[in-house]
Amino acid sequence: MYQLLAVAAYIVYTVFSLRLLWHFLIWVRASHANRGVFRFKLSTSFNTVLLMAIDLISFRRVMIASGPLWVGSLIFHLSFLLVSLGHLRYFTDPVPACIQDLQPLGLIAGYLLPASVIWLLSIRTLSVKHRYLTWHNYLILGLVLCISTGGLLLRTVFRTDLVAIKSFAYGLLTLQPALLQDAYLFALHFALVLILVLILPSHIFSAPLIIMEARRREQELRMVMHDR
Amino acid sequence: MTADKTEDQTAGSFTENLSMLQMIELDACTQCRECLNVCPVQEVTGNPAVSPPEKIRMFREFIKATAGLKSRFLKPKEIDRKLLEDFTKAVFECTTCGACGKHCTVGIFTQRLWPFLRKEMISRGLVDFKILTDMPEAIRNTGNPYNLPAEDRYHPWLPAGITIAEQSELAYYAGCTGAYTAQPMVKGDVSVLNAIGDPFTMLKEEDEVCCGFPLFISGQHDMLEDLTRRLVTSYQAKGVKTLICSCPCCVNIMTREWPVFYGKELPFRIMHITQFVLNALKQGKIRITAGLKTRLIYHDPCYLSRGVGVIEEPREILRSIPGVQLLEFERHGLNSRCCGAGGAVRKVYHENAMAMGRLAIDEAVAKKADRLVLSCPACYGKVNEAMVGHDKQIPIVDIMELIAGLLERKQI
Ligand code: SF4
Ligand code: SF4
Numbered sequence: 001m002y003q004l005l006a007v008a009a010y011i012v013y014t015v016f017s018l019r020l021l022w023h024f025l026i027w028v029r030a031s032h033a034n035r036g037v038f039r040f041k042l043s044t045s046f047n048t049v050l051l052m053a054i055d056l057i058s059f060r061r062v063m064i065a066s067g068p069l070w071v072g073s074l075i076f077h078l079s080f081l082l083v084s085l086g087h088l089r090y091f092t093d094p095v096p097a098c099i100q101d102l103q104p105l106g107l108i109a110g111y112l113l114p115a116s117v118i119w120l121l122s123i124r125t126l127s128v129k130h131r132y133l134t135w136h137n138y139l140i141l142g143l144v145l146c147i148s149t150g151g152l153l154l155r156t157v158f159r160t161d162l163v164a165i166k167s168f169a170y171g172l173l174t175l176q177p178a179l180l181q182d183a184y185l186f187a188l189h190f191a192l193v194l195i196l197v198l199i200l201p202s203h204i205f206s207a208p209l210i211i212m213e214a215r216r217r218e219q220e221l222r223m224v225m226h227d228r
Numbered sequence: 229m230t231a232d233k234t235e236d237q238t239a240g241s242f243t244e245n246l247s248m249l250q251m252i253e254l255d256a257c258t259q260c261r262e263c264l265n266v267c268p269v270q271e272v273t274g275n276p277a278v279s280p281p282e283k284i285r286m287f288r289e290f291i292k293a294t295a296g297l298k299s300r301f302l303k304p305k306e307i308d309r310k311l312l313e314d315f316t317k318a319v320f321e322c323t324t325c326g327a328c329g330k331h332c333t334v335g336i337f338t339q340r341l342w343p344f345l346r347k348e349m350i351s352r353g354l355v356d357f358k359i360l361t362d363m364p365e366a367i368r369n370t371g372n373p374y375n376l377p378a379e380d381r382y383h384p385w386l387p388a389g390i391t392i393a394e395q396s397e398l399a400y401y402a403g404c405t406g407a408y409t410a411q412p413m414v415k416g417d418v419s420v421l422n423a424i425g426d427p428f429t430m431l432k433e434e435d436e437v438c439c440g441f442p443l444f445i446s447g448q449h450d451m452l453e454d455l456t457r458r459l460v461t462s463y464q465a466k467g468v469k470t471l472i473c474s475c476p477c478c479v480n481i482m483t484r485e486w487p488v489f490y491g492k493e494l495p496f497r498i499m500h501i502t503q504f505v506l507n508a509l510k511q512g513k514i515r516i517t518a519g520l521k522t523r524l525i526y527h528d529p530c531y532l533s534r535g536v537g538v539i540e541e542p543r544e545i546l547r548s549i550p551g552v553q554l555l556e557f558e559r560h561g562l563n564s565r566c567c568g569a570g571g572a573v574r575k576v577y578h579e580n581a582m583a584m585g586r587l588a589i590d591e592a593v594a595k596k597a598d599r600l601v602l603s604c605p606a607c608y609g610k611v612n613e614a615m616v617g618h619d620k621q622i623p624i625v626d627i628m629e630l631i632a633g634l635l636e637r638k639q640i
Contacts, residue, residue, distance in 0.1 A: 018297065019297060022296070022297045022300075023255070026243060026251065026291065026295055027248050027251045027252060027255075028248065029243060030243050030246050030247055030248040030250070030251045055335075059333075061332065061333045061334065061335055062260075062262075062333045064331070065260075065262040065265075065331060065333050066262065069260075069262070129265070130262075132261045134259045136259070137258075137259060201258070202255050203255060203256050203257065203258050203334070205255075206252045206253075206255040206256040207256040207258060207334045209252055209256070210252060210253055210256040210334045210335055210336060211334050211335055213249065213335070213337075214332075214334070214335020214336075214337070215335070217335075217337060218335075221536070221537040222537055224483050224484065224536045224537055225479070225483060225498070225499070225500060225503065225536045225537060225538050226537065
């Protein structure tokens with residue numbers, strides 16, 4: 001069964017990379033004639049770059065749209081990032097100091113992640129104003145809830161042999177996946193992660209670019225008709 | 229319809245009209261639907277099928293079906309014609325007001341994206357709004373999208389006694405909608421310019437052709453380079469350094485798109501009339517002497533506020549009128565709500581446009597304003613039309629029409 005998981009991981013990794021590459025190729029093949037919005041590109045000042053970064057990190061645009069949604073989204077994305085970074089310890093040997101230092105935060109994020117998913121799902125199903133979620137977004141949130149809860153259980157209730165898991169994960173990276181015995185919950189956790197990677201929405205790559213571009217455009221608006 | 233024609237419409241690449249940035253924007257929509265809360269079309273139709281995320285989702289499907297990874301290995305899918313028709317309807321029902329982009333949680337520049345999605349549908353021959361598809365021919369024949377005689381462009385409203393210089397560093401562009409359909413507005417413009425006293429020039433009636441905005445907004449871009457070059461060269465020949473215009477749509481295309489079609493920066497600057505008039509007030513070239521004990525409410529045109537960021541100047545002018553109390557709509561400035569006149573919707577989805585216009589009227593009346601001040605010829609026409617037969621009434625005035633009546637030229 002673990003060989004199967006390993007093969008699945010390689011397939012998912014290949015499909016994911018191909019999908020990403022294809023996406024990028026479609027972007028590159030877009031029209032070069034229609035470039036109006038780039039007119040003032042050179043005027044991007046340090047101040048604007050700073051504001052672009054703040055917008056990206058703080059999810060300012062979501063905050064303006066809805067406070068409760070902002071709280072949920074910010075905690076969701078931040079804890080997702082921390083948990084993902086924390087997992088790098090399974091894929092590195094020796095584990096870099098910065099990843100080790102992140103572990104206490106990663107632990108807290110491990111609890112916050114499922115909590116934020118529940119918060120987001122509640123807003124999206126109970127609030128009259130925000131009652132809406134595409135089936136794809138339901139699927140993603142559902143998967144993240146299962147994965148993060150599974151991860152928590154693996155850490156607290158059904159403690160697993162971490163050394164064995166690390167050999168398996170690190171082995172995947174070095175193309176020599178090690179055997180793993182009786183870690184059924186981990187197998188489920190891992191399989192769900194593979195499914196998540198397969199259906200990961202591509203906006204996680206494109207939205208950050210657009211958030212920054214939007215801030216640049218907002219700054220630029222003052223210059224369209226006013227003295228530059 | 230022949231099989232070939234149908235295939236032309238439903239197959240082939242959907243990415244040719246979009247820039248890389250727009251492709252990334254399409255990808256970036258998280259389908260969160262927060263923008264639905266500010267969309268005026270949603271407000272009057274309540275139909276999520278014509279909402280921004282739905283349009284984006286559909287267009288992504290088209291790209292995926294024709295250029296996606298699967299379509300490369302298997303046979304590219306032909307897109308269901310019904311889906312294309314639904315999309316075309318949705319993208320033309322939009323007023324291109326840009327409120328969705330302003331409130332978008334990732335910041336998609338929808339005001340500029342929608343015209344390019346329309347362009348794709350136009351190029352596939354899927355748009356059968358004759359009133360829109362007839363425009364290029366009308367502009368070719370008469371210089372304006374209304375197909376009205378070029379020789380009637382100025383004389384019905386240009387007041388006698390206004391001096392138009394042959395050559396000048398300052399020029400005024402009236403625009404087709406103002407000149408043919410909102411004449412009190414352009415009449416007010418030239419009266420105020422005349423009172424300021426700086427010599428200004430205008431092109432001959434047959435030379436002041438359409439700025440290209442109605443073609444741009446409806447996705448018919450073939451003539452735009454030619455129109456831009458014609459106008460820019462004509463103004464250049466008159467030695468123009470500043471071009472003044474009051475129509476937000478014209479101002480928008482002049483500042484944002486003309487440089488693209490012209491291929492470089494324009495040889496003159498563009499100013500909205502409120503900017504020029506405010507400067508003149510500050511420099512003491514004109515004075516508003518007559519008082520007006522009244523409550524005014526100012527509506528921000530989408531293409532002036534969200535489009536080019538002219539928000540404060542009209543307000544400063546109105547506040548400088550002695551006795552005026554200036555009220556604000558709940559949504560104003562960058563957050564203003566479209567009156568329904570934008571994006572050529574007033575021509576093809578008349579009922580929606582009327583309903584949106586009436587929302588503006590209702591709010592102005594509820595706020596107990598005495599007059600509703602506009603500064604866009606399209607808004608002027610549409611809100612006046614929406615008033616007909618409506619249970620709530622409020623006098624409408626264009627900002628320069630109002631100012632023209634209150635000026636005293638200072639002798640300097
Ligand atoms: S541009 Fe305006 S009308 Fe069009 S979808 Fe966006 S908010 Fe709605
Ligand atoms: S707010 Fe922006 S990201 Fe959200 S659905 Fe609307 S267009 Fe898409």
